[in-house]
Amino acid sequence: MTAFLLFLVLLGAWQLYVDLSGVDRILLAAPTEVASSLWTDRGLLWSNLVVTGQEVVLGLLVALVVSLAIAVVVHLSPPLRRAIMPLAAASQAIPIVLFAPILAFWWGFDIRPKLAIVALITFFPIVVTTLDGLESVDPALGKLLRTFGASRWRTLRLVEAPAALPGLLSGAKIAVAVAVIGAVLAEDAGATRGLGLMFTQANNQLETARAFAAVVVLTVLAAALFATLSLAERRLVPWAERSRNREGDAP
Amino acid sequence: MPAKGAIQSTMAPAAAGSHHDEGVRLVDVSRRYGRVEALAGVSLRAEPGEVVAVVGPSGCGKSTLLELVCGLQAPDGGTVSAGRAVLMPQRDLLLPWASALDNAALALRVRGASRREARERAAPVFAEFGLAGFEAARPYELSGGMRQRVAFLRTLLAGAPVLCLDEPFGALDAISRADMQAWLAGALAREPRTVLLVTHDVEEAVVLADRVLVLSRRPGRVVAELEVPSPRPRRPTDADVVALRARALEALRP
Numbered sequence: 001m002t003a004f005l006l007f008l009v010l011l012g013a014w015q016l017y018v019d020l021s022g023v024d025r026i027l028l029a030a031p032t033e034v035a036s037s038l039w040t041d042r043g044l045l046w047s048n049l050v051v052t053g054q055e056v057v058l059g060l061l062v063a064l065v066v067s068l069a070i071a072v073v074v075h076l077s078p079p080l081r082r083a084i085m086p087l088a089a090a091s092q093a094i095p096i097v098l099f100a101p102i103l104a105f106w107w108g109f110d111i112r113p114k115l116a117i118v119a120l121i122t123f124f125p126i127v128v129t130t131l132d133g134l135e136s137v138d139p140a141l142g143k144l145l146r147t148f149g150a151s152r153w154r155t156l157r158l159v160e161a162p163a164a165l166p167g168l169l170s171g172a173k174i175a176v177a178v179a180v181i182g183a184v185l186a187e188d189a190g191a192t193r194g195l196g197l198m199f200t201q202a203n204n205q206l207e208t209a210r211a212f213a214a215v216v217v218l219t220v221l222a223a224a225l226f227a228t229l230s231l232a233e234r235r236l237v238p239w240a241e242r243s244r245n246r247e248g249d250a251p
Numbered sequence: 252m253p254a255k256g257a258i259q260s261t262m263a264p265a266a267a268g269s270h271h272d273e274g275v276r277l278v279d280v281s282r283r284y285g286r287v288e289a290l291a292g293v294s295l296r297a298e299p300g301e302v303v304a305v306v307g308p309s310g311c312g313k314s315t316l317l318e319l320v321c322g323l324q325a326p327d328g329g330t331v332s333a334g335r336a337v338l339m340p341q342r343d344l345l346l347p348w349a350s351a352l353d354n355a356a357l358a359l360r361v362r363g364a365s366r367r368e369a370r371e372r373a374a375p376v377f378a379e380f381g382l383a384g385f386e387a388a389r390p391y392e393l394s395g396g397m398r399q400r401v402a403f404l405r406t407l408l409a410g411a412p413v414l415c416l417d418e419p420f421g422a423l424d425a426i427s428r429a430d431m432q433a434w435l436a437g438a439l440a441r442e443p444r445t446v447l448l449v450t451h452d453v454e455e456a457v458v459l460a461d462r463v464l465v466l467s468r469r470p471g472r473v474v475a476e477l478e479v480p481s482p483r484p485r486r487p488t489d490a491d492v493v494a495l496r497a498r499a500l501e502a503l504r505p
Contacts (some may be wrong), residue, residue, distance in 0.1 A: 089256060141344045147321045147337040148409050151360040158360055162348050239347035 059118025059156035067126035100189030117186035126171030133167025272297035273412040280329035291470035304456030336413035358409035475502035491504030
């Protein structure tokens with residue numbers, strides 16, 4: 001509720017600024033103009049949203065699978081951890097504009113380069129949070145399982161993997177906003193459709209209101225995905241929050 | 252660290268009923284961590300089906316003793332021979348995402364049973380030990396005492412002849428602890444096992460055990476051994492329990 005009021009206040013301030021300051025409308029469209037573009041371009045926005053939405057969601061899924069695999073591998077093997085983690089961290093410093101054209105050269109304008117880019121810029125935080133989860137298992141529980149005769153695999157499957165699920169989900173939540181940016185940048189490198197492309201084209205054509213409308217839809221996409229993941233978190237790992245509360249209660 | 256001593260932890264029931272399969276025997280066992288000597292020449296035995304309590308001041312190597320018996324550590328000197336032993340730690344360490352029944356059945360799953368098999372085998376025991384109705388409860392919905400019951404069942408269902416209980420009720424309040432002691436005595440009467448019970452609560456030791464060993468301050472060694480002859484169930488207020496408790500406390504004082 002407070003968030004909504006704050007949003008209205010900011011919107012009003014934006015409108016007033018555009019109306020009163022005489023700023024060039026090519027630089028900054030008024031909220032009313034953006035709203036009208038959202039309505040008149042709704043067909044175009046929707047069809048592009050479907051494209052970008054697929055890129056983001058599938059790209060995130062790729063990132064989740066890859067991150068889980070990396071986290072499990074480096075969790076099980078300290079030498080591989082020392083080999084992989086510095087490279088994974090370093091990979092985050094590479095600007096996407098550097099490799100996006102190469103990916104487009106390999107795979108053309110279809111969805112594959114977009115998935116690769118979204119996965120590439122989102123996998124690292126997911127690896128880190130998942131690994132934290134895998135390693136959150138109490139060492140005393142590890143001893144207990146050893147006296148039960150647990151194999152490494154069964155310990156992973158029955159205890160460590162469930163313990164890592166909250167980490168996987170919080171990693172995915174962190175990744176959502178970045179994933180949307182990744183999809184936009186990937187579309188810039190070569191695409192025939194998508195909200196990122198629509199934004200760039202509208203911007204180049206000085207259709208500022210339409211460019212803003214595309215951005216509004218992108219932010220809604222990110223917010224909707226974040227909300228979906230929060231819901232999934234409450235449904236899939238209700239115990240994570242409760243255990244945290246319980247620990248909070250402890251002296 | 253290379254082990255000078257030997258562990259003979261028999262996994263297969265080669266000679267059922269023999270001492271090595273179901274009892275515990277430590278001969279002149281020592282264990283050190285760097286310069287810290289945790290145990291110095293500890294000898295103890297627990298016959299099959301016997302409940303032996305080990306009391307001692309904190310840091311006297313009680314937990315090390317249990318880890319040696321469970322095969323989690325190797326002694327630096329002396330010999331440890333024991334049947335397959337499982338640990339029950341002080342904290343319940345229940346899995347927060349699993350139901351109480353699935354937690355109790357964890358050892359079965361760990362040893363390869365499917366979820367359904369494990370539940371089917373655990374459910375009758377679960378009910379038998381007074382936990383009926385709590386099968387689906389998550390650990391955070393249970394009281395501390397209930398959580399320890401589930402943790403004990405998990406240890407019991409591991410199917411090992413030797414149970415190593417490390418301060419099992421140390422985290423409970425006095426009333427729950429008394430309830431749990433009575434419950435544990437009943438559970439062991441029903442399902443006799445060889446039990447090593449480590450505790451700093453002398454009263455608990457005397458109420459539950461057939462024999463009480465008193466360990467000295469670090470490096471731990473056995474300084475007294477008290478038989479508890481009175482029949483079960485015992486209550487903390489029974490005259491002979493009180494008398495033995497006084498003797499054990501006396502032995503604990505350096």
